[in-house]
Every structure is written in C-alpha cells, then in structure tokens.
Amino acid sequence: MPIKVGIPSALLFYDYYPLWITFFEELGADVIVSKNTNKEIVDMGIKNTVDEACLPVKVFHGHVLDLKNKVDLIFIPRITSVSKYEYICPKFCGLPEMIKYSIKDLPEIIDTNIDFRKSKKNLNRTVMEIGGYITKDVKKIKNAFEIAMKEYSRYKDLIKKGFLPIDTLKKDIYSKGDFFRGKAKVLLLGHPYNIYDPHISMDLVQKLRKHNLTVVTCESFCEEAMNEKAATLDKKMFWSFGRKILGTVLSAIKNDEICGIIYLSSFGCGLDSVIGDIAERRIRRDSNKPFTLLTIDEHTGEAGVDTRIEAFVDMIKWRDEHENNLSPHRKFIHSN
Amino acid sequence: MKITFPHIGNSYIPIKALFEDLGVETVIPPKSSKKTLELGTKNAPELICLPLKINLGNYIESIAKGADTIIITGGCGPCRFGYYCEVQKEILKDMGYDVDIIVLEAPEGNKKEFIRRVSKIANTKNIVKISKSLKNAITVLKKLNALEEMVLKARPYEVHENEVDKLYNNFIDKLEKSRGSREMINHLNNAVEMMKEIKLDKNREVLRVGIVGEIYAVIDDYCNFDIGKKLNKMGVEVHKSLSTGEWITEMLLFRSMGMSKEMKIWEAANPYIKTCIGGHARETVGNTVLYSKEEYDGVIQLMPFTCMPEIVAMSMMPSIQEEKNIPILTLIIDEMTGEAGYLTRLEAFIDLLRNRKDKRISQTVDS
Ligand code: SF4
Ligand code: SF4
Numbered sequence: 001m002p003i004k005v006g007i008p009s010a011l012l013f014y015d016y017y018p019l020w021i022t023f024f025e026e027l028g029a030d031v032i033v034s035k036n037t038n039k040e041i042v043d044m045g046i047k048n049t050v051d052e053a054c055l056p057v058k059v060f061h062g063h064v065l066d067l068k069n070k071v072d073l074i075f076i077p078r079i080t081s082v083s084k085y086e087y088i089c090p091k092f093c094g095l096p097e098m099i100k101y102s103i104k105d106l107p108e109i110i111d112t113n114i115d116f117r118k119s120k121k122n123l124n125r126t127v128m129e130i131g132g133y134i135t136k137d138v139k140k141i142k143n144a145f146e147i148a149m150k151e152y153s154r155y156k157d158l159i160k161k162g163f164l165p166i167d168t169l170k171k172d173i174y175s176k177g178d179f180f181r182g183k184a185k186v187l188l189l190g191h192p193y194n195i196y197d198p199h200i201s202m203d204l205v206q207k208l209r210k211h212n213l214t215v216v217t218c219e220s221f222c223e224e225a226m227n228e229k230a231a232t233l234d235k236k237m238f239w240s241f242g243r244k245i246l247g248t249v250l251s252a253i254k255n256d257e258i259c260g261i262i263y264l265s266s267f268g269c270g271l272d273s274v275i276g277d278i279a280e281r282r283i284r285r286d287s288n289k290p291f292t293l294l295t296i297d298e299h300t301g302e303a304g305v306d307t308r309i310e311a312f313v314d315m316i317k318w319r320d321e322h323e324n325n326l327s328p329h330r331k332f333i334h335s336n
Numbered sequence: 337m338k339i340t341f342p343h344i345g346n347s348y349i350p351i352k353a354l355f356e357d358l359g360v361e362t363v364i365p366p367k368s369s370k371k372t373l374e375l376g377t378k379n380a381p382e383l384i385c386l387p388l389k390i391n392l393g394n395y396i397e398s399i400a401k402g403a404d405t406i407i408i409t410g411g412c413g414p415c416r417f418g419y420y421c422e423v424q425k426e427i428l429k430d431m432g433y434d435v436d437i438i439v440l441e442a443p444e445g446n447k448k449e450f451i452r453r454v455s456k457i458a459n460t461k462n463i464v465k466i467s468k469s470l471k472n473a474i475t476v477l478k479k480l481n482a483l484e485e486m487v488l489k490a491r492p493y494e495v496h497e498n499e500v501d502k503l504y505n506n507f508i509d510k511l512e513k514s515r516g517s518r519e520m521i522n523h524l525n526n527a528v529e530m531m532k533e534i535k536l537d538k539n540r541e542v543l544r545v546g547i548v549g550e551i552y553a554v555i556d557d558y559c560n561f562d563i564g565k566k567l568n569k570m571g572v573e574v575h576k577s578l579s580t581g582e583w584i585t586e587m588l589l590f591r592s593m594g595m596s597k598e599m600k601i602w603e604a605a606n607p608y609i610k611t612c613i614g615g616h617a618r619e620t621v622g623n624t625v626l627y628s629k630e631e632y633d634g635v636i637q638l639m640p641f642t643c644m645p646e647i648v649a650m651s652m653m654p655s656i657q658e659e660k661n662i663p664i665l666t667l668i669i670d671e672m673t674g675e676a677g678y679l680t681r682l683e684a685f686i687d688l689l690r691n692r693k694d695k696r697i698s699q700t701v702d703s
Contacts, residue, residue, distance in 0.1 A: 050651045052642070052668065080414075080611070085444065087414035093613035094648030101608070101652045113611070235422050236444060238413035268383065270416050270644040274423055277381035281426045295383070 003134055005029040006071035006107075008063035009036065011056060011092070012079060014165045014196040019152040020075065026144030027134040032071050034063040037199035041066055046298055048102050054268040055297050056193050057091055057098065059200060064099055068106060073133055075110045081117035086240045089271055108133075159219050164205060166196045184316065186213045187252050189245050189279065190264035190272070194296070201264060202302045204294075204309070208262075211313045216258070218244040225251055242275045249279045253287040260290040260316045262309075267297035290315040337361065337436075339457065340403035342391035343368050345555035346508070347580045349480055353517040354473035358466070360459050363403035365394035368558035372397055377671045379427055386640035386670050387552040388420050390559060392427060399433055407457060410441025415614035415645055472517035474584070479524040481579045483507070486531050488575065491568035493536035501565075503530055543572045543689050546627035548620040549638035550646050553669055554578045560638055561675050563667075563682070570686050575632075577623040578616065601626065608652045615645030621652055628660035634689045635662055636682075641670035663689060 005024045007013065013020075017033075024031045035041065037059055045062025067074055076099055079092045091098070096111035112129045115122070131141030158168050186208055188195050195201050195217060205215050218226070230237055230247030237243045252258045261283055265272035276293060283291045292312045294305060340363045341351060348364050355362045366372070368390055376393030395406055406428075411418030421439045428435060438457055442450035455461045458469075483504070491500045507527040514520050545567055553559050554576055564574045598619075605622030612618055624635045637653065639646035650666055657664045665685040667678065 050647060052647045052650065054642075078611070085412070087614075090414045090614035090617070090644040091648055093414060093611060094609065094617065094645075097609050098648055098651045101655045233422070234425065235410070235419070235439065236412075238418060242419075268642045270385070270642060273381050273383040273385075273642070274416055274419050277384070277423060278426055281430055285430070 002028055002030040003073060004032055004071040005110075005134070006032050006034065006064075006067035006074045008034045008060055008067060008074070008076070010034070010060040010063045010197070011095075011193050012088075014192045016152070017169075018155040019148050022151040023131070023144050023148035024075070024134065026147050027131055027140060029073075029134050032067060034066040037063070037197050039199075042199070042298060049098070050102070052268065053098075054091070054266045055200065056191065056266055056269075057095070058298070059193075059197070060095070061099065061102060064103060064106070068103070071107055073108050073110055074106065075130075077130070078111055078113045078115075080113060080115040081240075082114065083116065083240050083243075084119065085117060085236065086238055086243065087117065088240060162216075162220060164196065164215065164217060165192065165219065166198065166205065184213050184259045184320065185216050185257050186316070187248070187258050187261045188215050188217050188264065189248065189261065191241060191266065191269070192217075192219070194264050194266060200296065202296075202300075202305050204262075204264060204305075207306070207309055208313075211309075213313070213316070218248045221248050221251060239271055239275070241271055245275050246278060246282075249282055253283060253289070258289065259320065260312060261292075262312065263291070263293045265293060265295050267295050267300075290319065337405050337459070338363050338403045339405045339407060340365055340395065340398035340401075341407045342394045343556065343558070344387075344552055344583060345557065345580045346480055346484070347477075347555075347584060349508075349511050349520065350473045350477035350580075350584070352512075353476045353520050354469055356516045357469035357472060358458050358460065360457070363398045363401050365398040365403075366401070368394065368556070372558075373671055379431060381423070383642060384423065385416060385643055386559065387550075387556075388416075388423065389671060390556075391420070392424060395424070395428065395435075396431075399435060403435070405436045405438060405457075407438050407440055410439045410443075412441075413614065417615070469517070472521070476517050476520045476524065477581055477584060479521065479528070480511075481581045483524060483527055483531065484579070485575070486528070488564045488568065489573055490531065490534060490536060491565070492542045492571050492573050493538055493540055495535040495537050499534055500531070503527070503534065540571070543633040543686065543693065544631075545572050545574055545686075545689070546623065546632045546635045547574060547576045547638060548578075548623045548627075548635055549616070550640055550643050551578050551583055551616050553638040553640055553643075555580055555583060559640075559669060561673075561678055563636070563638070566679065566682060567686070570683065572686060575627075577619065577627075604629075608656065609649070613645055613648055615643065617645035617649040620646060620649040621656065624653070624656055624662070624664065625660060628656075628662035632662065633693055634685065635664045636685070637664060637666040639666065639668055641668050663692065 007020055021031050041062035042059055044065045045058040045060065048065060049058040049061045064074060076096050078096050079088050081087050096109055100109065110130055110133050112126060114126055127145045128138065128141055131144065135141065155168060159165065188205065195204065208215050226244060226247030229250035230243045232250065233246060237246055252261060263276050263279060265276045280291060280293060283289060290312060292308060294308060338361050339355065343365055352362065352364060372393035373390055375396045376389035380389045380392050408421040408424060410421055421437065425437050438453055440453060454466065458466050460466065487500055487504050494500050507523060510523045511520050514523060547554055547563065555578060557564065564576065567574050601619055601622035604625040605618050608621050609618055620637060627635050637650065653664050653666060667681065
C-alpha cells in the first residue's frame, strides 16, 4: 500500500500546492489534502493552540487535526526562508514545535528545514531530505522534483495571466472566463492564506467580484517591478511577505488602474502590525485612493465585514463618477 | 546635535556615561510613565507590540525637551524589532517632527556604513577614543547589572525594611548626577561594598523564582510593573535571565555572543527547540529548563501581547512544566494591563509555589 502523506491546506499551501502535491504523488505517495477550512476545523484549531496565537496558525492546527488519523506522514516543514536575506515569520520557524507540543499522538512529521536565507545551495539537500521520507531512490526523487517544478511553473503562468490561486483550485478554470469582472481593479493585500481561504476571508474575493470589481493581489504584480520599488525603502524589508506587499503598494500608488486598496490583516499578526501600518501611511500620504484595513480573528462577524466592504465599494463608485466628470481624459492617459 | 535614545531598564546610565566621555550632548528621555505610554499608544499602530509604544512615547517626550537626533538599534529579523526603526520613522514623519534618525546597525553587513554612523553619533572619527569610551561604558554597565542582581537577591532577606531600596535608590540618584564613566564606576564600587554590609537574615523561608521571556519585558521595570520588587516583597528571591548587558552586546554586535553561557542555555533548550526563531524564544525555553535544574521554585514568563517568538515558546511551556516538574506562569502585558489584576495573578502563583514547597518539605519529613 502506498504511503499516505497529509498536506494541511493552510498557511503556505496556496503558494506552493502544485509543487508539493505533484512531488509527493510522483514519488508514489498517496496525497491527502485536508478539507477546506470550515467551522469545525477552525474550532478544533482554536481549542488546540495557545490562545495568543494568530488565527492562521490556529487554523493550521485545525487542518493538522483533520489529517491526524488519516495519514502516515504529515508535511509540516519548517519554512524559515524562501528568499535571500529574508524570513517568513518567527512562527513559521517554530511551527513544527508548536504543533508537536500542542497536539498529542501525531503521525510522523516531515519537518525538514527549508532555509534559503543565505543561498539556494542547499536546495538539493532539502529536496532529498523531504523525498527521503518516501523513498531512498535518489533518482526518483530528482525526477519527481523536476516534474513538480514544471507543474509549479505552469501554475505561476496562470497566476501571471490574472488568475488567483483560488481560481486555479477550481476544476473548470478554463471554461469560466468571468474571473476578470469589471474594468475597475481593486488591490487586495494580506497574507495569501488569509485572502485565498474563503472561510477565513469570508469570501472577500467573490464579494468584491460580485460588485463588478476585478481583484488583483501581490501575486498579480510583476515581481521585478515590485522588488525595484521595495528596494527604495530606507531599510531592507526582511520579511518576504513584507517585501511583496510594500513593493506592490509602492507601485500601486502610481498606478491609475488601481482604484482602491484593501488590507486584510490577522488580529495579533506581528507582521501585519508593521507592514499594514507602513502601507497605510504611504497610501494616505502619497495617493488619494480609498483604503480600508480589515482586521479579522475568530470573533469577527461577517455582517460587520460586509458593511465595511460596501462602504469601500461605494467610495470607489463615488470617486469614479465624480472624478470622471473632472477629468474626462483620465482613462487615456495611462492606457497601456 | 542633541541625541536621544529609548529607555530600556537602566541602560540610560551607561549610555549617559558613554556620551559624556565622548563629549556629545544628550537628552535623556523622562522616565517612562503613564504619560509616555499614552503618547506612544495614541500614535503607534494599534496592534504593534508594547515596547514600540513605550519607546515612541520616550522619543516624543525627548523631542519636547529639545532632542533632534534619535538613535535606534536595528537588526535583520525575523522578529518585529528589526523593523521598529522604519515604523517609528514613518510615524514621526506623519506627526510632523523633523528629526534625524540614526539606525545603529551594519545594513546588509556593510561595516563601513556602520562605522560611519558610529562616528557621526560619536562626533569623532577617532576610533581609539570611541573604543575607550565604549569600554568604560561597558564597565559601568556590568557593574550596574551586578548591583541590580544583588538587589533582587538580597531584598527578601533584609533585616531592616527598605534598607536595600534606600541604598539602591540613593546610588541611582548619584549615578544620574555624575558626569562621565569614571565617577560612575567609583560610585558603583562603593555601592557594591555597601550592599554587602547590609544585614540579611538568611534563615528566612524564601522562595526562588526565575524570570524569562521577551527581553524588554524582562528588563524594563516600567514595562513589567517592577516585578522583581513585587516578588521580593512577597518573600521571593528573584533572578532575571536577561539583563541590559545582553541587550547592549546584542545591539552592538548584532548577534548573541555565542559564549559558553549561551551555549549552555541552547543546549538546555535543545530537546524542545533547536533553532533560533527570533527574539529570545530559545533562551526562554533554555533558561526555564536550567531554572528547573537549579531547583528554583517556579518560573515566570513575561511577554508583550502578540509577541511572536514568545508565543512559540509559550506553546511548549505546558510540556516543560510537566516534564521538568516546575510551575510556570505566563504573564502577558499590554497597555491595558492593570496593575491590580497583575498583582493578583502574581500572588496566586506565589501561594501555589509556597503550598507546593510546604508539601514537599512535609513529605520529606514523613518519609
Ligand atoms: S505572518 Fe502573521 S498571520 Fe502569518 S503566522 Fe506570522 S504572525 Fe501569524
Ligand atoms: S520580541 Fe516580541 S515584543 Fe519584542 S519586538 Fe519582537 S514581537 Fe515585539
């Protein structure tokens, strides 16, 4: 019987799922992805995590619990860094420990350290270590990784075309052309696991789309341009999330196509308290785009969020009507 | 140029010595107070950790006293502290202050830039002069740390009430009034000698508690409601696992010292946490284990609300408590923390420790 590998569909799942799933499948493992986030998972997570943790970490605990009795191995790597001189977040560095000490009787954990802070030189070793849990066949691991990387770059191409990671999870991705709704673009900022998890975000992406807005995220922006902008900060941003978000904000400020910006932040997230604040200050100082900061945790009510979204959308519409009157040529100035 | 800096514990004393030796004018921020915290809370992001709020308040109060240059320390993550400087810059800019902010760090390993910044602050390029002043300031720091440690150890045993405090406060006062390191070192030597003279009743039943946690919360007595003194008054001898010494060496060298003491702490932490995850989470875990080995009666973990590294450490505490058989209390502090509630929790914990100890003693007598 093939080994069953469980992958929690939380935290960086949305960034890397095609890579992870394909890799383990190519190695011959039976991959089991935890259920989509639902109330039960959230509640289990809350019950089994220290109170002070942020919602995404609690939700991750819930996903691990969902897999606990179904698999032989659970994939919880210690993702310290994915880019040079950068980190993800202290909690990611300590995630395998948090899980081990909060949830008893777990199957074996694949807790390989993924750390490319100094260089990507240890990539091969990292891949071998992870693959080694399934097979000792070095060639097979190499091969599986190559195929997985191809799948991953195909995924990234889709994102570049304007699809969002959640769209790619749908089976009928090509038949549905209506992801790109209206012309007006809204920039949605925040951690991928907040904005792409419909349960956590209370379906924010779809709600905005229903208002005839096109939702763009950091993933939709050109990485080079984003990095160039991020490099103008006085001090290098050492969180990868932060570099992306602030780089995107700085380009979006000058981009007339973006007609509003929403920052979805986690209550108690150390990164958001810093990045969100700098983002907000820059947006308010250097642009007049409508901006809203939505902070969510397990106690946030959907009605309140809906009201905030509606107020935000109204502001965009109002601006659109009034500013169009003032500047009829506006749409031609920046057409590309 | 009038330089100011944030408060953390008594670090202003060696910093004052340093700048006075260098002949640089400084503005020492008024002691952190309720007003400081209010100013900081009002202007800082709502969900940022407490140290930033208090420090921001320090700057605002210093600017009001004429400071025009702020020195902030840097760092390169993964915890928030490394980006404090940028958040503070943005806030002060929006508040309309025109101050120069110098971040004391070597950006991306650039040593030249670091030296440039240091000589700008020190107002001299004379490296010999700078290192000499630095060396003397570190002497002040070490002696001050030693004195503080003595106070926390001696207070619960003093025969005449408040004798330790009187002496300690008197010396802090003298240090504040002195100019330059030499005078301070003299005072500190005297203080240590006089401390030794204080009459102590070593036969008292006293509990021993170790303090671990986020460095600012552990060191700064405004932030932690002077937890050391509060515990001392309950008849508890206190040891803090971190002191301004660690803070300053880390700040100057951008890394921990990797000294034998540190290796020992990491080794103790190893079964639970193997890597550095930012802040002092690893030290929190390691020191807790060490306190249990040294048969302390309990450990208190202090952390600002939402502190990322300490949350990770906190999730291991129940297991450590069980496996190492040592009671642990985690206290989370933010601007809303009330002193009364805080004290109640401390008292309840100390009661628990006392009962536990009594039971153990009677058990050993029985057997
Ligand atoms: S980045 Fe923020 S939300 Fe994500 S794990 Fe860290 S603290 Fe939590
Ligand atoms: S260690 Fe904790 S309190 Fe200190 S800066 Fe980092 S997150 Fe904030």
